[in-house]
Amino acid sequence: MKTIFSVALALLLLAACSPGPEAEVHSVIIYSEAPELTLNLGERWQTDDYTDLGIRIIQETAWQHDGRTLDTYNTLGRNLEEVIMQVFKNTTMKGESNDMLHVFLMPVAQDVKMLERKDLEEARAAYERICLRLTLYEHYFK
Numbered sequence: 001m002k003t004i005f006s007v008a009l010a011l012l013l014l015a016a017c018s019p020g021p022e023a024e025v026h027s028v029i030i031y032s033e034a035p036e037l038t039l040n041l042g043e044r045w046q047t048d049d050y051t052d053l054g055i056r057i058i059q060e061t062a063w064q065h066d067g068r069t070l071d072t073y074n075t076l077g078r079n080l081e082e083v084i085m086q087v088f089k090n091t092t093m094k095g096e097s098n099d100m101l102h103v104f105l106m107p108v109a110q111d112v113k114m115l116e117r118k119d120l121e122e123a124r125a126a127y128e129r130i131c132l133r134l135t136l137y138e139h140y141f142k
Helices: 002-016 049-063 070-090 095-115 120-134
Strands: none
Touching: 049 070, 049 120, 070 095, 070 120, 095 120
């Protein structure tokens, strides 16, 4: 059923994007699984200064978190979400490096949402995943 839906969606999108006399052709990528974070032919991906600064602020904010209450996790979640949105909005990265930035940050953004929930154990687990994911930045980006 999932495959049929994916094929139908792809066909619908292709039909909607069919080139006419003045239409642009767009490519659509449909992932069956989440893409994996990889290096750029063995090298780290180049970031722009704004993105690098934003990630460093996210790291520092997360790593300095010392509260253990639901309210402190909720506040941390709101703060991190704001910085992540600014990074996505203001990055000048393009192409594959930008794609890898999204692959890197999307799991963080999803876990940030978990920090804003009402379950302390879920928030703690999300916080641990965020901190672990953020340690990967220096390995994949420069």
